Amino acid sequence: METPELGTTHVECEECPIRHRAVCARCDDRELGLLEEIKYYRSFDAGQTIAWTGDKLDFVASVVSGIATLSQTLEDGRTQMVGLLLPSDFMGRPGRETAAYDVTATTEVVMCCFRRRPFEELMNRTPHIAHRLLEMTLDELDAAREWMLLLGRKTAREKMASLLAIIARRDAALRPTTMGRTLEFDLPLTREAMADYLGLTLETVSRQVSALKREGVISLEGKRHICVPDFDRLLVETGDDADGGMLV
Amino acid sequence: METPELGTTHVECEECPIRHRAVCARCDDRELGLLEEIKYYRSFDAGQTIAWTGDKLDFVASVVSGIATLSQTLEDGRTQMVGLLLPSDFMGRPGRETAAYDVTATTEVVMCCFRRRPFEELMNRTPHIAHRLLEMTLDELDAAREWMLLLGRKTAREKMASLLAIIARRDAALRPTTMGRTLEFDLPLTREAMADYLGLTLETVSRQVSALKREGVISLEGKRHICVPDFDRLLVETGDDADGGMLV
DNA sequence: AGGGGACCTTGATTGAGATCAAGAGGGCAC
């Protein structure tokens, strides 16, 4: 629905992103060829559920374009987003049959899929891929634990600033044309989705966005397009250590 | 300092727990032998810091006895615990030089260590070990994301009940003598540490413990010893789906 | 036995964010 360019401009070449980051950064041509043989593409509509918690999931995949979310729900309907899948992110877990979370496409999503069995067999024969998977999982674990700090100890304002900083960073990494400390990007999430990610209500998210705008930390064009005139200023608002502030 | 039996009774035999769960559940004798060759033991006093975030860490390890915590800190000192290491848990990350979190021993801790380089080389040659590591990391990721749900969406009471349920379950798994739905265990953490884990203050933790006791969900002997007369009743208080309630 | 200190409990008050409520903006179908 929104930000269609986010999905299509991130890959360094026009091919499947797995060549670049997701699965096989250190593989040689022969190994890459094996991956090529078992891959296929699938697309999902905006708003479509890709998998429910507990669903049998017979593939793993790499996001080519679009945005998907991982979320968990309590009995009474309270939900918490536990991950965001942006282009080049990996989804699914070798060695596990079922989805551990609800996966939802928030925009139209294209995924580069690998059937699980052949992928696992390939992984068994190809140490590079197994390594890369472990590395990616450790990265996800770090991200999850950083998010625990945010959820447990940050104020609403710090949470909001942190989310903007993360999206800005990811966006800048995917669009290498960015220069300097001025950033501009579209929010890929509704206020409600941001609230689910941050452990807040949508009203509080809205108020925090308004406050950051009022104070000149960000400016808005419409409701989704954000300009960050001074990224360092935004980083101060996150409450994080100063040294975490590298753009990439 | 407390609960010394937790550490010493959990392993099925008297040897290093890596034989059983931590690293090599599927390895054959020869592979196990290779692990034996590079392992050594280290112990830490209660309260001692095992590693600070960013420290160079030249080993990975498996907890033999005692309890350690992983935590992260904001600039101004707010801290959030992001993981709990109980006996048989694994610590450290192959392929990464530095500690990602502060690791602290809350009781006296004994670890079975492997120097990182030899361990990584062994891992490269031994698919079982690489697999097991990926599996363990995925488990940690699931646990972290479940904790995100707790931190973002649960009430103080639900948080407290969830922590008690988790400790009770872990304790029951380590001491297979437990029977029925009545459980008894010692809290391995101070009120303050529990607060850091739950994203609460220590006063709130204390009040919630008192409330659960007042209402008969738990009973206390001293400040640390907990009895849960009806585990299902405790589970109701966690707010989780009913089907998450298997004892092991 | 007495004193000090770590840890815990409880009470009173405050405050950040949730909840309840109303309305504004913008896109789209007709």
Place this chain on the structure above:
DNA sequence: GTGCCCTCTTGATCTCAATCAAGGTCCCCT
């Protein structure tokens, strides 16, 4: 254009947990 719906904003009020404050318990040390 008109009306509807979806998303977002803003205001008023409430509530749960934080904060501030005081005292209690237990253990260890002398």
